[in-house]
Amino acid sequence: MNNRLIELFKNKNKDLLSVYFTAGYPQLTDTLVIAKALEEAGADFLEIGFPYSDPVADGPTIQHSSHVALENGMSLKVLFKQLENLRRQISVPIILMGYVNPVLQYGVEKFCADAARVGVDGVIVPDLPMYEYEELYREHFENNNLSNIFLITPQSSDERIRKIDELSSGFIYALSSSSTTGNKLAVEASQTEKYFERLKSLKLNNPLMIGFGINDKNSFQKACSSANGAIIGSAFVKTLSSKVEGAKIKQFVASIIE
């Protein structure tokens, strides 16, 4: 099976929209309902977050969705069960995103195998160190044809970004500023531009997706002008109320891409 994420970037290299949401939020069984609605609304690929009790990189919105999801009974075991029928319903690339401790307890090798089995294409584990990945876990990802996606920030050095580019497959997740998720961007435009110029001059092998702080059409388009696309997380999660409505999700996505 080809990696859908890598295929996607071969066919489309600009204005890509990826949307993040937390599995099991607002209701435990909403995971696939939301995924389906996002695909129908036109999202190019999806990031499904698996919740953790101590999400240090996340702002209040995703802290809340993670907390509720855990209260609802979400876990990696439950998530993989929910995703058993993923590929009968959804064809866009799927990425799983979450913190390292639940993955370690599940077992990295088993996690990679189960992810591949249900049709997941990539994984983002922000607190998995690069050298650990390289020395201990890379083979499990590669054996299962899973992309491992790393984050970079304006503070990441050229040398480090090159190393990340070497270890990455799929794309590189470029944060527009050093920030927890869902923050309004307080960075001056000139600084951001300099950073994007620097990224361009590095001539990286992997596509770039920009994330953190993207919350409307304007910020999405701006990000797309400097990268292959952008990722929306908190701004979308915020729109989810206790009852998921497909029409509302479509409306949200339309407000970004149309």
Added chain:
Amino acid sequence: MNKTAINYYVDERGYFGDFGGAYIPEMLYPNVEELRQNYLSIINDPAFQQEFRELLKDYVGRETPLFHAKRLSAHYGTTIYLKREDLNHTGAHKVNNTIGQILLAEKLGKKRIIAETGAGQHGVATATVCALRGLECVVYMGEIDIKRQAPNVARMKMLGAKVVPATSGSKTLKDATNEAMRDWINNPVDTHYIIGSVVGPHPYPDMVARFQSVISAEIKKQLKEKTGSELPDYVMACVGGGSNAMGTFYHFLEDESVQLIAAEAAGLGVDSGKSAATTILGQEGVLHGSRSILMQTEDGQVVEPHSISAGLDYPGIGPQHAHLFKTGRGKYVAVTDDEAMQAAHLLTRLEGIIPAIESSHALAYLEKMTFRGDEKLVVCLSGRGDKDLQTYMDYFNL
């Protein structure tokens, strides 16, 4: 493994055996990397060492006494020395670390200091050194702890610190630590995060242990003066994250004849569901940036601990402790709330010293030991009991 070949200190990758490392998101990498690259050269600089020692002496009041507790010794039929960290300025060992880190933050050119605190002792020690050096100070504290520890909140405020409630999760120490880390992510350039224990991503566990190691350096010197030998038979301390214990053990790690005993908080009992006995209840995993042993569910979600002492109310232990536990170098024991309270009462009546409830956990383990009579023990009295008066009043109906 050949026992003499075990390295108990940090290796070049930031690990203690299987534990440690830096499990941090990329947003924290530049901050932590800047610290990693610079901490040893800054700490080992003679000018830094001189300033550190002078402040410990003239400001903190070191060295702290090593007190031969004669009536307590007679009670147990052996020889017990107390390392009086409770006599430090601000009332606990925490200030050894905050003095070191504030000097280091200055060398790194940082203008703003953040910290997490549970009971408020580390928050007070941080606010104190920030006032001393004129740096901005923000302390994250769980909303529930703010209510429980009003006097320490007032102290921090009087010292000029901004106390920010952590309202996420369980609203206690673990969540205050999360909030401090989030602050650091959002302020990557001008801010230094003073972690209060031997936890966090490398180099924190090693760095904090080095600052706290003054405790065991002094014990060795003082014991030599008093007894002719710098080596006791037992060195004992309580462990939450484990900074006073690591400071107390540090210079004894390679003296294999010295038994290291760390008392964890069993809360209402190890099997009660209300406990903080990490080595008994925990498994290997990652919390707050390092691989260690932590209390967690099968799914890897961190479990809420419980202890009557807010300072031990933490679901993990530092990675160096996890290494000492796994290699068998240290003996990790569990002491309940009640046992600790009785030990506090006993020390108060026999020696006229009201200990912190945290430190009382180490004292309580004396009850479970058997003595020949000719042993020498050193117990770290990590803090004084002033902050715990309300708890003592409620418990003993004072």
